[in-house]
Amino acid sequence: MHLSVINSGSSGNAYILEEGGNRLLLECGEPLRAVKQRLGYDLTGITACIVTHEHLDHAKHVASYIESYIPVYMSHGTKRAVTERYHLTDMQSDLITALDYSLTQIGAWRVIPFPTQHDAEEPVGYVIIAPSGDNLLFATDTYYIKPRFRGLKHLLIECNYIDELADANYEEGHIDYRYYQRLQHSHMSLGNCLNFLKANDLSKTRTITLCHLSEANSDQRAMIGAITGATGIPTYIAQRGAEIALTDTPF
Ligand SMILES: [Zn+2]
Numbered sequence: 001m002h003l004s005v006i007n008s009g010s011s012g013n014a015y016i017l018e019e020g021g022n023r024l025l026l027e028c029g030e031p032l033r034a035v036k037q038r039l040g041y042d043l044t045g046i047t048a049c050i051v052t053h054e055h056l057d058h059a060k061h062v063a064s065y066i067e068s069y070i071p072v073y074m075s076h077g078t079k080r081a082v083t084e085r086y087h088l089t090d091m092q093s094d095l096i097t098a099l100d101y102s103l104t105q106i107g108a109w110r111v112i113p114f115p116t117q118h119d120a121e122e123p124v125g126y127v128i129i130a131p132s133g134d135n136l137l138f139a140t141d142t143y144y145i146k147p148r149f150r151g152l153k154h155l156l157i158e159c160n161y162i163d164e165l166a167d168a169n170y171e172e173g174h175i176d177y178r179y180y181q182r183l184q185h186s187h188m189s190l191g192n193c194l195n196f197l198k199a200n201d202l203s204k205t206r207t208i209t210l211c212h213l214s215e216a217n218s219d220q221r222a223m224i225g226a227i228t229g230a231t232g233i234p235t236y237i238a239q240r241g242a243e244i245a246l247t248d249t250p251f
């Protein structure tokens, strides 16, 4: 599998997951134009776009994806919220497929949504199973991940902020109280990310990619150091423009 990062974080989220010519888009928080550019205007093999929740940075461009005949999938609650927030017509809304919490085949891919903890209508993360059987856990915009998983190969997981940095930024007046409070009940701290990793069986895990980093409250080197120190697994940052090979070989 290969991961192309169009953008990640509060300014916009869009990723392309690719395996053997099959492409799955994650989120539609960046214009389709940016996806087209990244693919050299070769849109073959795009199976669908799966969306985690309705916030602007993840779903702002949903209408243009639908109009370009890209099948779009999300939870029932997210579909309702997206329809209202982005003033979709009935016809546009009907073209969105609402997912249950069960294994769903989407072309050559399979996805299993699971609930996430975020201030949105019905936010979800996904376990994505590629055509080859390799898998990726995608969890973003969630301060905590309740389910436990086995046999995960690759993780694309939010690591938004470092508690001490957010505390210092609040104390020094760089971030306001509302933002500081929201952070702790909507986004993943490095501490909670580490707790999640510790609580799950990572014996099959080959790569960890950290996404949706806060500009003000994160530190890439410190985060990578903490995650590799705790797991020994190669760890990457989903920065705008990054191309990340999700290799299958043991390190
Ligand atoms: Zn977000």
Ligand SMILES: [Zn+2]
Residues within 6 Å of the ligand: 053, 055, 118, 120, 141
């Ligand atoms: Zn959000």
